[in-house]
Amino acid sequence: MKKIILVFISIFIILTANAQSGSIDESFGNRGTIFTNMEMTLSYNIGLNMLVLENNKIIIAGAHSYDTIFLIGYNEDGTLDKAFGNNGIVKTYIYGINKVSGICLGTDNKILVAYTNSWSSGPKPVLIKYNLNGIIDKNYGIKMPNYSSPTNQAVFTKDGKIIFGGRIDNLKTYSDFWFIKLNNDGTIDNSFGKNGTLIIDLGDSISEQFSRMIVLDNDKILACGTTISKNGRYSSSTILKMNNNGSIDNTFGIKGKVLNDFNYNYVVNNYGYNIHSQPNGKIILIGAFKDEFSDGNNFFTIRYNSNGSIDSTFGETVTGYVVDSFLNNSTNFALSIATQSDGKIIVAGQNDVSLGNTYCVMIRYSSDGYLDETFGTDGKVIASISPTGTDFFSSMALLPNGKILINSVDQNNEIAVSRFINDKKLNLEIKIKKHLISLYPNPATTKLSVTSETAIKEIYIYDVLGKLVKQVNLENTRSNEIVIDDLNAGIYIIQVIDVYDAKLISKFIKE
Numbered sequence: 304m305k306k307i308i309l310v311f312i313s314i315f316i317i318l319t320a321n322a323q324s325g326s327i328d329e330s331f332g333n334r335g336t337i338f339t340n341m342e343m344t345l346s347y348n349i350g351l352n353m354l355v356l357e358n359n360k361i362i363i364a365g366a367h368s369y370d371t372i373f374l375i376g377y378n379e380d381g382t383l384d385k386a387f388g389n390n391g392i393v394k395t396y397i398y399g400i401n402k403v404s405g406i407c408l409g410t411d412n413k414i415l416v417a418y419t420n421s422w423s424s425g426p427k428p429v430l431i432k433y434n435l436n437g438i439i440d441k442n443y444g445i446k447m448p449n450y451s452s453p454t455n456q457a458v459f460t461k462d463g464k465i466i467f468g469g470r471i472d473n474l475k476t477y478s479d480f481w482f483i484k485l486n487n488d489g490t491i492d493n494s495f496g497k498n499g500t501l502i503i504d505l506g507d508s509i510s511e512q513f514s515r516m517i518v519l520d521n522d523k524i525l526a527c528g529t530t531i532s533k534n535g536r537y538s539s540s541t542i543l544k545m546n547n548n549g550s551i552d553n554t555f556g557i558k559g560k561v562l563n564d565f566n567y568n569y570v571v572n573n574y575g576y577n578i579h580s581q582p583n584g585k586i587i588l589i590g591a592f593k594d595e596f597s598d599g600n601n602f603f604t605i606r607y608n609s610n611g612s613i614d615s616t617f618g619e620t621v622t623g624y625v626v627d628s629f630l631n632n633s634t635n636f637a638l639s640i641a642t643q644s645d646g647k648i649i650v651a652g653q654n655d656v657s658l659g660n661t662y663c664v665m666i667r668y669s670s671d672g673y674l675d676e677t678f679g680t681d682g683k684v685i686a687s688i689s690p691t692g693t694d695f696f697s698s699m700a701l702l703p704n705g706k707i708l709i710n711s712v713d714q715n716n717e718i719a720v721s722r723f724i725n726d727k728k729l730n731l732e733i734k735i736k737k738h739l740i741s742l743y744p745n746p747a748t749t750k751l752s753v754t755s756e757t758a759i760k761e762i763y764i765y766d767v768l769g770k771l772v773k774q775v776n777l778e779n780t781r782s783n784e785i786v787i788d789d790l791n792a793g794i795y796i797i798q799v800i801d802v803y804d805a806k807l808i809s810k811f812i813k814e
Contacts, residue, residue, distance in 0.1 A: 324726035325665065325679030327686070328706060331722035332381030336688055338717045339375055339383070341367070341392075351697040351718065352406045353710045354414070356435075357794040357810070359702060360384060361720060363710060364416050366401040372418055374437060377720060388437030395431060395439070398422065404467060405457035409487075410792035410814070413440055417457035417465055420447065428454060428467050430489050446489025450500075454483065458518050460547070461791045463487040466495075468526055470513045471502060477510040479503060480526060480543060496549035503551075505530055505541060505560060514590075515577045520772075520789065522547040527578040527588055530562065539564045540575030540590050540603075542611070556611030563588065563605060573603060576652075579640040582771045584609040589637035589650055592626050599634035602627045602666060604650055618672035625672050629654045629664050629685055639699040643725075644763075644771050646670030651709065653696040654685065660692040663711050665699075665723070677726070688721055689713035701725075703765065703796060740799050746812035749788040757801040759783060765796045787813055 327335035351365040359379040366372045373394050376387030383391030399422035409415045409432070418429040427450060432443035439445070454469030464486055471481035480503040484495035491499035505511045509531050516526035524545040529538050540563040544555035551559035563573060576590040585606055592603035605624035606617035613623035628635050638652040648668045655661045663686045667678035674682040686709065688694045693714040700708040707723040740755045753762060762785065764773040772790060777783055790813045799807045 323679075324677060324724060325667070325684040326724050328722040328724045330380070332720070335723075336719050336721040337377065337381040337383075338689075338719050339392075340715070340717045341365075341373060341375075342716075351710050351712065352403050352416075353698045353700050353708065353720075354406045354408065355700050355702060355708070356408065359704075360387075361708065362387075362406065362414065363718060363720065364403045364406045365712075365718065366403050366418065369400055370398060371396055372401045372403070372416075372431075374414075374416070374433065375718065376437060381720065381722065386436060393433065393437040395445075397429065397445070401429070402455065404428075404454060405459065405465075407459045408793065409459075410463055413443075415459070415465075417467065419454050419467070419469075426454065428457070428465075428483065428485065430465065430485070443488075446485075448485060448489055448491060450483065450491065454481065455513070456515055458516055458524075460518050460522055462522075464492055466516070466518070466524065468513050468516045470511065470528075477531075479511050480505065480513050480528065482526075482545075482549065484549070494548055501545075501549040503543060505543065505562075511541065514575055517578055517580060519580055523552060525578050525580065525586065527575040527590075529574045529590075538572040538574060540573050540588060540605075542575070542578065542586070542588060542607070544611070554610065561607065561611045572600075574600075576636060576638050577640055579642065581642050585614055586611075587640055587642075587648065589640050589652075591634075591636050599628070599632060599655075600636065602629075602635050602637040602650060602652065604637065604640075604648070604668065604672070606672065616671060625668065625674075627666055627674070627683070629662075629683060630656055632656075635664070636696075638696055641699065641701040642770070643701065643705065644765070647675060648672075649699070649701065649707065651696065651699040651707075653694075660687075661694055662687055663694045663696045663709050663721075665707070665709075684723065686721065686723075688719050689715070689717065691715055694719070740807050740809060742797070742809060742811050746814045747787060748814050749786065751785045751787050751797075751811060753783050753785060753797070753799065755799060755801060755807070759799055760802050761800040763798040763800075764790070765798070766791075766793065 329335050354362045361377040363375040376384035376391050378384050399420045402419045404417040406416045414433040416431045419426050420429045430446040432440040454467035457467045467483045469481050470478045472478045482501040484492040486492050512529045514528040526543045530541050531538050542561040544552040544559050572593045574591045579587045587606050589604050591600035593600045603626050606614040608614050617623050618625040634655040636652045637650050641649050651665045654664045665684040667675040669675050676682045691713045694711045697710045705725040709721045711719045743752045759777050762775040
C-alpha cells in the first residue's frame with residue numbers, strides 16, 4: 304500500500320508559494336477570505352450548503368442552532384451582495400431546531416432550499432423557495448409536509464423533485480438507510496418506495512449510517528454511508544444504488560450494494576462520507592480510513608467502475624484506492640470531491656490535530672490516482688483560515704474558471720468563504736469573438752443549433768460548476784444540431800473547437 308506522506312506546517316499560513324495552484328487567491332475578499340458573523344450560535348456539526356450561480360455569485364445556506372435559518376449572498380469578488388436580502392443576508396424564522404439539507408437553482412430560476420426541522424413531533428422536511436433577490440416566493444411559501452423524516456441531506460432530480468436521505472433507528476437493526484421523496488410542491492411522491500418513503504436494511508450489520516447521495520444523469524440514485532459490524536468493533540464504507548422509483552438496482556455490485564473492507568485484515572474502520580460520479584461514469588467514494596497501526600484517521604479515495612467493481616487502474620497499486628494524511632498524530636476526514644475537466648481529482652475535508660487546532664485541507668490527484676505534486680505542497684494544501692485556529696470544513700465548489708471555493712465556520716461562529724488559485728481553467732479562457740458562432744434557439748428545449756463561420760470539429764458542454772456533461776465530435780461542418788433533451792434545465796457553457804483549433808465559448812439556457 305502507498306506510503307503515507309506527512310506534511311508539517313506553521314500555524315496560520317497556507318503552505319503554498321509563488322501563487323501556484325492551491326495557494327490562496329488574495330484578489331478574493333480580504334486577502335482570499337471573507338468572514339461573515341451571523342451574531343448567533345451556529346451548530347458546527349450541521350454544516351453549510353453552498354450554491355454558485357451562473358454569474359459566479361455565491362449563496363450560503365445554514366441554520367442557527369435554534370429557530371433561524373439563513374442565506375448569505377456574496378458577489379464574485381467575495382463582498383456581500385447588498386442587493387440580496389437585507390445587505391446580503393436573509394433570515395427566516397421557523398420554530399424548532401433546523402438543519403440545512405440542500406440548495407439548488409430550480410428550473411424556474413429560483414432558489415429552492417431544503418431543511419430538516421426537529422421538535423417534539425419529530426423531524427420533518429422543510430422546503431422554502433426564494434427569488435434571486437433573497438425574498439421568499441410568496442406563491443410557493445414554506446412547505447412542511449406532515450411526515451416524520453429523520454434526514455440530513457436533500458438532492459434534486461432533473462424533473463424538480465426532492466429526495467431526502469438519512470437514517471432511521473429501530474429496535475431490530477438499530478438503524479437503517481431512510482429516504483423520502485417529495486414533489487416540487489412539497490407533497491409526497493407516492494411513486495417512490497412505499498407511499499413516498501423507503502427503508503433499506505443493508506444486512507449483516509448492527510447498524511447502517513447514511514452519509515450522502517447523488518442523482519445520476521439517468522435519475523438513478525447512489526447513496527453512501529457506513530455499516531457497523533454485528534459485534535460493534537468494525538465499520539465499512541458502503542454504496543447503495545437505486546432506481547428512481549426506489550427499487551434496488553441489482554446490476555450494481557452485489558444486489559445493488561458495495562461493501563468496502565479494503566481486503567486487509569489490519570483495517571479497523573473505514574467510513575464513507577461522500578460519493579461522486581465522473582463524466583466517464585466511474586464512481587469515486589471518499590471518507591476516513593483507520594488501521595491498527597495509525598494514531599488517527601486518514602483520507603481514503605477509492606474508484607469503482609459503473610457496475611460497482613473496483614477500478615484497478617486507479618492509484619499506484621491494483622487495489623483501486625489511495626490513502627493519505629496531512630499531519631502526524633492527527634485525524635483526517637475526506638468530505639467533498641470534484642473532478643476537473645482535465646480529469647484531475649480534488650478531495651477536500653478537515654484535519655483535526657491533537658493540540659486542538661482544526662484545518663481545512665485539500666489534496667489533488669491525477670486522473671489515474673497519483674498524487675499531483677504541482678498542487679500546493681507535494682499535492683496537498685493545509686489552510687489555516689481563521690485566527691482562532693479552528694476551521695470546521697463545510698463544503699467545496701469548483702468554479703467554471705477552475706478556482707476552488709472552500710466554505711467553513713470557526714468557533715466564534717464566523718462563516719468563512721475562501722478562494723484558492725487553480726491552474727486548470729477548463730480551457731474556457733478564450734473569449735468569443737462577435738459573429739463567430741451563433742446558437743439557436745436560446746433558450747432551447749430539445750435541440751440546439753450551433754453555427755460557425757469556420758468548420759467545427761468538437762463541441763463540449765459544461766454545467767455552471769465546470770462539470771463536462773456532453774461531448775460531440777463532428778465531421779468539420781459549419782452548422783450542427785445537438786440533441787440536448789438529456790440535459791437538466793439550467794444554464795450551460797458551450798465550448799466550440801474549430802478545424803484551426805480555435806476555442807470559442809458562449810452560454811445557453813436549457814428549458
